[in-house]
Amino acid sequence: MKHLGRVGSRESFDSFACGEFAQDKYGLRRKRRAGAAAQIAYIATISICCSINVRGQVAVVGETVYTMSGAAIKNGVVLVTDGKIERVGPADRVTIPSGYKVLKGKVVTPGLVDAHTVVGLSGILNIPADQMQLEKSDPFQPELRAIDAYNPREDLIAFVRSLGITTMHTGHAPGALASGTTIIVKPIGGTVSEALVDSGMVAFSLGSSVASIYKNPGTSAKAVAALRAEFLKGQEYLKKKSAKDPEKRPARDLKLEMVSRILSREVKVLFTAQRATDIMSALRLQKEFGFSMVLDGAAEAYLVIDEIKKSGVPVIVHPTMIRSGGDTKNVSMETAAKLRQAGILFALQSGMEGYVPKTRIVLYEAAVAAANGLSFDDALASITINAARIIGMDKRVGSLESGKDGDVVVYDGDPFEYTSHVCAVVINGRVVSEECN
Amino acid sequence: MMHRISMFAAMAICCCARLEAQDKATVIRGALIYTVEGAPIDNGVLIVRNGKIVSVGPASTSVPSDAVVVEAAGKVILPGLVDTHSHIGGGSGGDRSSALQPDVRILDAVNPRDESFKKALAGGITTVNVMPGSGHLMSGQTVYLKLRPAPTIEGMLFVGDPLNDIAGGMKMANGTNPIGEKPFPGTRAKSAALARALFVKAIDYKAKIEAAKGNPDKMPKRELDMEAMLQVLDGRRIVHHHTHRSDDIITVLRLQKEFGFRLVLQHVTEAYLVAKEIADAKIPCSIIVIDSPGGKQEAIHLNYENGAVLEKAGVLTGFHTDDGITDSRLFLRSAAFGVRGGMTRDGALRAVTINNAKMLDLDGRVGSLKAGKDADFLILSGDPFSVYTHVEQTWIEGKKVWDRSLPDDYKYAVGGYEVYPMEAQLDACAGGVQ
Numbered sequence: 001m002k003h004l005g006r007v008g009s010r011e012s013f014d015s016f017a018c019g020e021f022a023q024d025k026y027g028l029r030r031k032r033r034a035g036a037a038a039q040i041a042y043i044a045t046i047s048i049c050c051s052i053n054v055r056g057q058v059a060v061v062g063e064t065v066y067t068m069s070g071a072a073i074k075n076g077v078v079l080v081t082d083g084k085i086e087r088v089g090p091a092d093r094v095t096i097p098s099g100y101k102v103l104k105g106k107v108v109t110p111g112l113v114d115a116h117t118v119v120g121l122s123g124i125l126n127i128p129a130d131q132m133q134l135e136k137s138d139p140f141q142p143e144l145r146a147i148d149a150y151n152p153r154e155d156l157i158a159f160v161r162s163l164g165i166t167t168m169h170t171g172h173a174p175g176a177l178a179s180g181t182t183i184i185v186k187p188i189g190g191t192v193s194e195a196l197v198d199s200g201m202v203a204f205s206l207g208s209s210v211a212s213i214y215k216n217p218g219t220s221a222k223a224v225a226a227l228r229a230e231f232l233k234g235q236e237y238l239k240k241k242s243a244k245d246p247e248k249r250p251a252r253d254l255k256l257e258m259v260s261r262i263l264s265r266e267v268k269v270l271f272t273a274q275r276a277t278d279i280m281s282a283l284r285l286q287k288e289f290g291f292s293m294v295l296d297g298a299a300e301a302y303l304v305i306d307e308i309k310k311s312g313v314p315v316i317v318h319p320t321m322i323r324s325g326g327d328t329k330n331v332s333m334e335t336a337a338k339l340r341q342a343g344i345l346f347a348l349q350s351g352m353e354g355y356v357p358k359t360r361i362v363l364y365e366a367a368v369a370a371a372n373g374l375s376f377d378d379a380l381a382s383i384t385i386n387a388a389r390i391i392g393m394d395k396r397v398g399s400l401e402s403g404k405d406g407d408v409v410v411y412d413g414d415p416f417e418y419t420s421h422v423c424a425v426v427i428n429g430r431v432v433s434e435e436c437n
Numbered sequence: 438m439m440h441r442i443s444m445f446a447a448m449a450i451c452c453c454a455r456l457e458a459q460d461k462a463t464v465i466r467g468a469l470i471y472t473v474e475g476a477p478i479d480n481g482v483l484i485v486r487n488g489k490i491v492s493v494g495p496a497s498t499s500v501p502s503d504a505v506v507v508e509a510a511g512k513v514i515l516p517g518l519v520d521t522h523s524h525i526g527g528g529s530g531g532d533r534s535s536a537l538q539p540d541v542r543i544l545d546a547v548n549p550r551d552e553s554f555k556k557a558l559a560g561g562i563t564t565v566n567v568m569p570g571s572g573h574l575m576s577g578q579t580v581y582l583k584l585r586p587a588p589t590i591e592g593m594l595f596v597g598d599p600l601n602d603i604a605g606g607m608k609m610a611n612g613t614n615p616i617g618e619k620p621f622p623g624t625r626a627k628s629a630a631l632a633r634a635l636f637v638k639a640i641d642y643k644a645k646i647e648a649a650k651g652n653p654d655k656m657p658k659r660e661l662d663m664e665a666m667l668q669v670l671d672g673r674r675i676v677h678h679h680t681h682r683s684d685d686i687i688t689v690l691r692l693q694k695e696f697g698f699r700l701v702l703q704h705v706t707e708a709y710l711v712a713k714e715i716a717d718a719k720i721p722c723s724i725i726v727i728d729s730p731g732g733k734q735e736a737i738h739l740n741y742e743n744g745a746v747l748e749k750a751g752v753l754t755g756f757h758t759d760d761g762i763t764d765s766r767l768f769l770r771s772a773a774f775g776v777r778g779g780m781t782r783d784g785a786l787r788a789v790t791i792n793n794a795k796m797l798d799l800d801g802r803v804g805s806l807k808a809g810k811d812a813d814f815l816i817l818s819g820d821p822f823s824v825y826t827h828v829e830q831t832w833i834e835g836k837k838v839w840d841r842s843l844p845d846d847y848k849y850a851v852g853g854y855e856v857y858p859m860e861a862q863l864d865a866c867a868g869g870v871q
Contacts, residue, residue: 159729321767356727360728370824418822
């Protein structure tokens with residue numbers, strides 16, 4: 001990792017203009033170390049890179065290209081133009097047209113997809129002013145929108161981007177019965193509109209955190225009762241809304257609108273539950289009200305794996321290296337492997353960290369999962385194509401196929417090895433990071 | 438009573454059996470051995486007896502005929518890892534009654550049965566500096582433990598008599614962690630002033646003792662905090678100082694220069710900004726690798742190149758877990774990230790073994806594989822810096838204390854249902870450490 005130049009990362013990457021990009025590169029540390037000659041050479045490199053990037057034509061060449069849509073390609077080439085992948089294939093069949101910026105590396109993967117994070121709402125400083133991931137005034141607030149809280153200039157965004165994360169499902173944190181609606185973004189742009197890819201899901205949770213943060217509900221059973229009551233209200237609202245007489249239709253209610261959208265399966269529930277008891281409660285609620293659900297966290301999934309499998313819900317499993325304690329005291333580094341074994345669609349996540357480190361990195365989490373029973377391909381899928389599937393983005397991201405977004409990552413070795421580096425990151429056909437982090 | 442007697446008898450038999458077994462040498466052969474004393478030895482031979490290393494050498498090394506042989510072809514052997522900063526063992530140090538509590542000993546609070554010790558063994562850690570947290574300017578005396586299974590904390594110490602021997606270091610902290618409501622300091626300058634005042638008081642106490650010239654009538658009254666501070670002033674008790682920001686690091690160096698105590702800088706997130714100053718002061722750094730910057734204001738300038746910059750500057754550099762901040766089971770990962778950030782492989786290995794032993798004054802006993810040292814070593818499945826490598830066996834003083842192939846041990850490497858029932862709440866982690 002390079003030094004996170006505070007000034008640089010705050011002011012740059014608004015629109016990837018050349019000047020701003022260079023400024024980010026001249027973070028504090030580089031200024032201190034780089035000689036004048038090196039700086040001039042560097043500026044030259046940047047300006048060349050930018051002049052090409054404006055046209056968005058990039059060729060990524062890798063000794064091994066993991067497309068995640070078929071077997072890996074030896075000596076593969078990925079051509080990107082106008083923000084989209086143009087062609088993928090072996091070097092002897094794909095000619096690189098002149099004028100393309102060429103990036104080379106040992107290994108190439110699709111841009112990484114973090115299936116669940118709070119980055120952008122939860123900031124680097126960990127002070128009240130930059131912690132917007134959990135509203136504590138009420139335990140049930142599905143109407144809160146991550147789009148109204150996401151800070152695209154947050155320093156952690158630049159950091160995760162430099163480690164190959166090109167799509168994030170982010171938003172409100174677990175801890176409330178319903179904490180808000182998530183969004184899917186790319187870690188670029190100076191406004192949320194520039195970053196936004198799609199709306200996400202409604203974040204629900206069960207567990208001891210709910211009772212510790214909110215006075216009511218005070219127990220797990222009460223929490224489930226409260227959720228059931230909200231769904232009943234939502235059903236009532238839906239019924240009234242469909243009244244023939246417009247006079248009899250209810251006034252708009254933001255909260256109930258979200259509940260009714262969940263009930264009519266327009267929006268999914270991202271249901272965080274770590275303990276087996278809470279997982280079972282979540283599955284029971286899903287069955288009762290028929291909403292579309294993704295199970296999240298699932299620290300004790302291995303205790304109820306048949307039930308999860310039977311329910312058909314996919315799982316965004318906790319970070320492999322999550323600390324054990326409280327609801328996650330029974331975590332296992334092998335849960336991802338067990339979900340795979342059971343044939344359950346799952347992805348890894350960076351999750352939510354309340355202290356140091358402020359965010360986890362899905363690349364690192366997948367690496368440790370790959371060392372604990374998961375195959376290399378399955379581990380990579382859990383942070384690319386399978387993550388994209390679960391968040392409903394697999395038509396755009398998660399694999400290297402023509403027509404998909406030009407999100408590509410280049411490494412100087414096995415992406416999971418601790419000693420490998422992420423050497424280039426391309427988002428929407430633009431090179432956003434080009435140094436071995 | 439009868440029951441007790443029979444138990445003693447059983448213990449006596451058991452002890453005899455143990456002595457007998459220990460008399461025989463154990464030979465581990467065929468592995469790539471990183472002794473950390475010189476070049477790695479391919480297809481090496483490690484001979485241990487009575488808890489000590491007898492010899493380590495190439496395949497041609499002569500082996501006692503009655504030795505128990507452990508075949509380790511294709512494996513990698515490392516010295517037992519030394520963690521210079523950890524919070525395993527379930528203990529807590531100073532309370533909220535004052536900002537400086539040199540009289541408090543963490544050894545009075547550590548539970549030797551705590552499962553977190555298994556976690557450390559699963560990660561290959563055999564020696565650990567267990568510290569009280571960083572929520573004080575001085576939160577108490579740390580304890581250096583050998584992670585041999587023992588029913589009491591005494592059984593895990595490096596020293597025989599914790600009343601008279603120095604069993605650990607002294608934990609200090611500056612920056613934001615110790616700042617709080619009275620009696621804690623409200624600012625950085627006040628933090629330094631309070632620490633200085635304690636040292637001045639200790640110098641005064643020392644002068645009184647010297648003036649007494651051994652006359653018990655003239656000796657000052659015994660004060661536990663001052664007695665511990667004398668050990669610090671005399672250089673017998675090393676100060677392990679939590680510090681992150683470059684200005685805070687310089688403040689610690691200033692205090693060290695004023696009072697001359699022996700010092701290890703701990704965490705030292707921004708060391709790369711003042712590496713020359715640290716090197717000039719000849720102060721070792723025990724650094725931490727975390728996965729992303731921030732979580733607290735002082736950690737936003739995290740730099741994976743920290744270890745490489747320090748190594749290049751000639752600073753004695755090591756890594757620590759700060760467990761629960763990072764996981765003892767993945768301690769080697771920190772060294773690997775050091776390599777990722779530009780450290781030499783040799784430097785990164787030293788940074789989890791011999792360098793750390795030096796920081797605890799234990800390099801005569803642990804930290805490298807050398808004849809006469811404690812027979813603490815690990816058998817790894819592959820390269821020490823690979824994510825795919827596992828610690829297969831952990832040996833302490835010639836005895837295998839953790840074996841990944843045994844289900845009862847394996848579970849501590851991966852976790853699972855009720856494996857770590859005593860795990861501290863996350864909130865507790867956030868309270869004092871890092």
